[in-house]
Amino acid sequence: xxxxPSAILVILPEILLVVLAGVxxxxxxxxxxxxxxxxxxxxxxxxxFVIIPLLFFFRPGDNPTLYWGGAIRVDWLSFVFKLxxxxxxxxxxxxAMDYEVxxxxxxxxxxxxxxxxxxxxMVMATDLILLYVAIETTSxxxxxxxxxxxxxxxxxxxxxxxxxxxxxxxxIMLYGFSLLYGMTGQTNIYALxxxxxxxxxxxxxxxxxxxxxxxxxFTFKISAxxxxxxxxxxxxxxxxxxxxxxxxxxxxxxFAVLLRxxxxxxxxxxxxxxxxxxxxxxxxxxxxxxxxxxxxxxKRLLAYSSIAHAGYALIGVSVASVLGVTSVAYxxxxxxxxxxxxxxxxxxxxxxxxxxxxSSYAGMSRRSPTLALVMLVAFLSLAGMPPFGGFIxxxxxxxxxxxxGLIWLAVVGVLNSIIGLYYYLTVLKVVYLHRSENDEVPLxxxxxxxxxxxxxxxxxxxxxxVFAPWFNWAAQAAxxx
Amino acid sequence: xxxxxVLFIILALVAVASAVGMLFSKNAIYSALNLxxxxxxxxxxxxxxxxxxIALAQVTVYAGAIMVLFLFVIMLLGxxxxxxxxxxxxxxxxxxxxxxxxxxxAIYALLFRPLGIEAASVANPDFSSPAAMAEMLFxxxxxxFEVTSILLLVAMIGAIVLTRxxxxxxxx
Numbered sequence: 180x181x182x183x184p185s186a187i188l189v190i191l192p193e194i195l196l197v198v199l200a201g202v203x204x205x206x207x208x209x210x211x212x213x214x215x216x217x218x219x220x221x222x223x224x225x226x227x228f229v230i231i232p233l234l235f236f237f238r239p240g241d242n243p244t245l246y247w248g249g250a251i252r253v254d255w256l257s258f259v260f261k262l263x264x265x266x267x268x269x270x271x272x273x274x275a276m277d278y279e280v281x282x283x284x285x286x287x288x289x290x291x292x293x294x295x296x297x298x299x300x301m302v303m304a305t306d307l308i309l310l311y312v313a314i315e316t317t318s319x320x321x322x323x324x325x326x327x328x329x330x331x332x333x334x335x336x337x338x339x340x341x342x343x344x345x346x347x348x349x350x351i352m353l354y355g356f357s358l359l360y361g362m363t364g365q366t367n368i369y370a371l372x373x374x375x376x377x378x379x380x381x382x383x384x385x386x387x388x389x390x391x392x393x394x395x396x397f398t399f400k401i402s403a404x405x406x407x408x409x410x411x412x413x414x415x416x417x418x419x420x421x422x423x424x425x426x427x428x429x430x431x432x433x434f435a436v437l438l439r440x441x442x443x444x445x446x447x448x449x450x451x452x453x454x455x456x457x458x459x460x461x462x463x464x465x466x467x468x469x470x471x472x473x474x475x476x477x478k479r480l481l482a483y484s485s486i487a488h489a490g491y492a493l494i495g496v497s498v499a500s501v502l503g504v505t506s507v508a509y510x511x512x513x514x515x516x517x518x519x520x521x522x523x524x525x526x527x528x529x530x531x532x533x534x535x536x537x538s539s540y541a542g543m544s545r546r547s548p549t550l551a552l553v554m555l556v557a558f559l560s561l562a563g564m565p566p567f568g569g570f571i572x573x574x575x576x577x578x579x580x581x582x583x584g585l586i587w588l589a590v591v592g593v594l595n596s597i598i599g600l601y602y603y604l605t606v607l608k609v610v611y612l613h614r615s616e617n618d619e620v621p622l623x624x625x626x627x628x629x630x631x632x633x634x635x636x637x638x639x640x641x642x643x644x645v646f647a648p649w650f651n652w653a654a655q656a657a658x659x660x
Numbered sequence: 661x662x663x664x665x666v667l668f669i670i671l672a673l674v675a676v677a678s679a680v681g682m683l684f685s686k687n688a689i690y691s692a693l694n695l696x697x698x699x700x701x702x703x704x705x706x707x708x709x710x711x712x713x714i715a716l717a718q719v720t721v722y723a724g725a726i727m728v729l730f731l732f733v734i735m736l737l738g739x740x741x742x743x744x745x746x747x748x749x750x751x752x753x754x755x756x757x758x759x760x761x762x763x764x765x766a767i768y769a770l771l772f773r774p775l776g777i778e779a780a781s782v783a784n785p786d787f788s789s790p791a792a793m794a795e796m797l798f799x800x801x802x803x804x805f806e807v808t809s810i811l812l813l814v815a816m817i818g819a820i821v822l823t824r825x826x827x828x829x830x831x832x
Binding site: 250293315319322338 | 799800801802803804807808810811814815817818819820821822
């Protein structure tokens with residue numbers, strides 16, 4: 180195989196990210212302390228510089244194409260999830276600029292960029308080896324990012340916990356991959372899919388065993404039950420913008436991989452793993468929402484809420500239909516914008532108030548009506564209220580379940596949304612109705628954070644109202660799988 | 661054939677003896693040295709099987725790099741001077757039971773092959789030759805190879821970020 184230019188062109192966004200990472204590292208050395216905020220803008224601008232050509236010139240064609248010996252597949256699924264990862268990283272970079280001390284360290288942005296690079300390879304990979312390497316490239320910078328505030332015990336605990344859980348989960352997943360390779364001698368998931376249609380392999384108990392083991396690794400990445408225990412502790416201790424990144428881009432990439440591997444490699448067994456995922460989804464939603472009810476800390480609350488959201492999105496995976504995949508992709512688009520906004524508000528307010536307790540949000544609406552409004556939009560969207568993005572996303576997911584005859588699953592989802600609404604509204608009640616002695620002290624929001632939040636609010640509204648283009652993207656992603 | 665078998669028996673005895681020695685030596689350094697011996701004898705076994713690449717990887721990665729790491733940890737933590745810590749009371753019976761289960765399962769799998777997996781056949785002579793490996797690595801798996809390089813770099817940067825003490829820069 181000689182390198183043809185088109186193969187290089189396909190991974191051009193990834194190459195640009197590597198270059199950007201190098202630029203950030205050099206800037207960290209060259210700039211003085213007070214100029215370091217610039218690095219955040221450079222990161223966000225660089226990501227934008229990658230997004231725009233991707234969006235306009237590198238759209239995948241109608242027929243998916245394979246490159247690099249079949250290890251990479253350029254289709255709409257990878258396109259959509261790649262854009263999500265880049266967008267999430269750009270917003271995170273802007274929000275991270277205001278974070279004290281570590282926001283001025285170039286390494287933060289470098290780790291962020293490389294993690295994004297890993298996600299972008301992850302969603303394209305069709306070869307188990309490349310997939311594993313990409314998952315690690317995503318995770319290892321995230322471990323370091325979560326523990327980056329080395330002065331804070333919570334942050335160190337967060338990074339360490341994430342590392343231990345993550346390493347264990349990927350070891351188990353890798354074991355599953357190795358079993359698949361041992362059975363078939365293949366690592367390409369499309370080649371695996373062909374082999375599994377043969378009779379003697381399809382009844383092998385090894386196949387079920389390895390599928391379950393692989394599922395363990397994937398459910399860890401999307402923090403679904405029973406692999407969700409890490410999420411609250413890690414989110415609580417990690418720097419807030421990073422927690423936002425963990426719960427959005429990282430989770431979205433995890434869903435892309437879950438969809439691709441299970442729908443492509445094991446379509447014959449969709450009834451079996453579909454049932455398993457439906458059960459996991461029910462448990463995830465219920466656990467997430469129930470425990471969220473009791474939380475006093477806003478970051479832990481958002482962590483449990485993000486577990487619950489993984490449960491809603493899993494409904495779409497478990498039905499294993501085109502509509503199901505569409506709904507998952509749409510859910511991830513809406514969820515990414517919404518949850519980034521929620522974590523953005525928490526990051527800004529937490530820095531000023533010096534506390535992430537929900538009680539400290541009393542009087543926030545008087546101190547900064549705009550910030551409170553952003554929070555209102557984000558939380559109502561998380562709860563699934565129209566006209567925000569979260570509403571449409573939930574509708575599609577439940578529609579997919581009903582369409583596949585899983586009415587009980589849709590009912591469970593709706594009941595869970597109602598529980599969710601309760602605790603989101605409780606927080607909003609504290610924000611709008613409770614008073615505190617600091618009511619008169621106005622909050623100042625930096626221009627950069629304001630810009631990021633404004634962008635996200637517009638995105639949430641657009642996803643919730645003008646949903647045709649996004650829905651088309653999601654549908655094409657599902658068809659091209 | 662016969663010299664092969666003689667060589668195999670000697671190496672197998674060395675490997676098993678060094679593994680047992682590693683488990684039972686009181687001093688952590690002796691354990692580590694026994695482990696090196698074990699790795700090296702297994703490496704020669706790979707050579708006999710006609711897998712030079714795996715043999716050399718075994719020597720460089722396991723007997724070389726990983727053992728250096730072990731020795732560093734032993735040295736830095738002073739593990740060779742640690743007193744024998746108390747074992748948990750249930751540890752011994754549990755370990756014996758688990759080891760027995762493992763042995764039974766292994767023997768069962770070896771003798772009856774319940775999953776219908778056939779015995780390993782002799783590999784194609786150039787299956788794992790360094791040239792074949794290299795050709796595969798730099799053609800078919802070039803992209804994972806390159807991504808791995810980034811992965812290793814970022815792991816290094818991450819470790820430095822987390823451990824380095826950051827000096828305040830003197831304001832000029």
